[in-house]
Amino acid sequence: DGGITQSPKYLFRKEGQNVTLSCEQNLNHDAMYWYRQDPGQGLRLIYYSQIVNDFQKGDIAEGYSVSREKKESFPLTVTSAQKNPTAFYLCATQSDGGRKTQYFGPGTRLLVL
């Protein structure tokens, strides 16, 4: 079964707590992305990685961190510095070559207790 998996589907964070969202892919795509989705604001880029052991900040990286130790995995940590973390988080991969198509996972909804 190919594609992108995100876990958990729902995640609850307490004040001052760091939480990590998982993203795994078996599409063999080099590039991976994390987006945040809030109602009425579309998708905003948090971090992206074009290759293993390398990643770049997107438009709203403050309060988040990532790692890319394996091609298949791109976990996102929401740190306690992110004061408004409640949102729908989407992981995506981009196909190689000229098509530039991004494929999205099913998402993780993060809620603050």
Added chain:
Amino acid sequence: QQQVKQSPQSLIVQKGGISIINCAYENTAFDYFPWYQQFPGKGPALLIAIRPDVSEKKEGRFTISFNKSAKQFSLHIMDSQPGDSATYFCAASSDYKLSFGAGTTVTVRA
């Protein structure tokens, strides 16, 4: 600062009608323009995409019209069906990054 402006925010159409969503951009470095469809609680799925050297692309009931000189592009959904009720996002790509519009929620009344 949103690089891709999308309108309308929402629209309601009768079954069998035509839905039209418009997007505009400023960055001439954009070279790939996809549209995504998203159902509540799900990730977006690629619907159709176009490159700026093509003025129109049709796939089934979905058509993209592209006006390079005006830096505008639009999605037309013909013969709209209740199953088309979803949020639609336009996007524009340069290098490895996509910039998204704010989305249009389409409701198709039976």
